[in-house]
Amino acid sequence: MLAAVFVAEIGDITRFPGPAQLASWAGLTPKHRESDTTVHRGRITKQGSRLVRWAAVEAVQRLPGHTRLGGFRDQVGARRGRNIGVVAPSD
Template sequence: MFVAEVGEVDRFAGPAQLTSRAGLTPRHRESDLVVHRGRITKQGSTLVRWAAVEAAHGVPHTAGWLTSTRARVAERRGRNIATVAVARKLLTLVYYGLRDGHIRALAPAGGGVSRFGRDRTRGRATSGPRRPTARPPA
């Protein structure tokens, strides 16, 4: 769905432009010292916005940081605003997934190499154990 509706992801400078095209960014009107922030713009593709919000509703409770983000925002701002915030983050992940061919948020933490010198993604030994750098005395 996202691939068909978004098309070539290279035409966007970054994930912010993709979320803006989907209409998931908040309105921002500003004049000198007065700033008005409003609801989402709803400009752009209705299908991408709908699919992102539906995907945000379907995020499982075991999704880790997405679930904690939704709970944290829902506690402060409400359930619907939290769903739109998670949809915006999911659309950011879709951008990186289409651009790079994999999703970085799903990769193991720490760059894929454990402190014991084993590559976490492939399970084989690297060039050697990573040693902590010496800290200067305080």
């Protein structure tokens, strides 16, 4: 079901040069405001497809903790809160 949402909403994946651009298009990147030496990062931008954001969050929440991404989610979630762990970017 989630794969169908991704395919229908994203369309041709080759239009994005990399995963960072796709995450930005979906609104899963943090707000970034910068002035001289001061940087402010906030909540996710939520610009883009609401269905893609929903499907991405659902997919990450269902991952078992023993996988690399699931372990990262749990580690960040323990430190900063479960919701932040779910949308945290893993490099």
